[in-house]
Amino acid sequence: MPYTQELKELIKRVEATRPARVEMARRNEHYPALSMEEREKVLEKYHPDYQKEGRRVVRVGPNKGDLFQEEVADLLESRSMLRPQRVDLSQVHYETDVLIIGGGGAATSAALMASEKGAKVIMATKLRHGDSNTVMAEGGIQAATQECDSPFYHYLDTVGGGHFTNDPKLVAALAHDAPLSIAWLEELGMMFNKLPDGRLFVTHSLIFKALASTILASCCRKWVCKNKIFRIFKRK
Incomplete structure (x- = not known):
């Protein structure tokens, strides 16, 4: 996706200051960091998580009363995809010694260790094995x-x-x-x-x-x- 015109202008402004910033760095000088108050003002003005518009309070569920973005609030208030009437607990399809919910680093480690001890292990994850927060740790x-x-x-x-x-x-x-x-x-x-x-x-x-x-x-x-x-x- 190409840069927007606004972003191109911002890039030009940053590039224009590069020679001065390089010279400052050579003199072991740096621009002063923003104070906490200044940071808060910038975040409130530009960061989406600080914007009051497009957010509302969740009305039901464990998160009732919490403030979220409209899309997240809609998701938290939506009906469950599970249909209890379709689940027959009298019919056992799988048996295991250890059931692990999740497929990230912690879940995989637990599965390996339990398996090493001779336990039968089943991992249940909503996505593929490895699609988890662990891979986001960079x-x-x-x-x-x-x-x-x-x-x-x-x-x-x-x-x-x-x-x-x-x-x-x-x-x-x-x-x-x-x-x-x-x-x-x-x-x-x-x-x-x-x-x-x-x-x-x-x-x-x-x-x-x-x-x-x-x-x-x-x-x-x-x-x-x-x-x-x-x-x-x-x-x-």
Whole structure:
């Protein structure tokens, strides 16, 4: 689809500023970031999720009272495609030990592990196997796999990112098991980007991680004893 005339004009305006921006970058100078108030104004003016027009309150169902776009509200208020009168529960068509609803990364992992233990598994998914949110993650996985990293820092980053509302036990399990999950995926044949020496290619900033972890560690002292956080990762 060709660019609209309006978009072409915007592209010209951006290209016209390129030489000045390149010179600023060479001097290690950058345009100041928008403040939170300025960002809100831009979002309210241009972002569709911030527009009040074309949205309404859902009238029935679990989402009753929530505000959604007209199309989403229509979908949530529509009748179910299931017809209970057509379902005969006395007739069993399939039997299984484990029924997994979904076909993404978590569902597939559960199916593989259950199958490895000898269980008969059936996966039920509304689309094809693999059509899920996992494929939308663009290849990013968070795990402490480098010498300069550890589950301890992963734990702090995650707790801080969740504004200290996370379940500590779940975050501890996530941070501790993430490297093990990476190794398990490699055993299954998943190919990750790697450096020439065989280490995993990572994109996080070490400076940012060190700074963030220092700040979070300071904040966590008010929330929970630092030694208690560390003990979470010790296996009995």
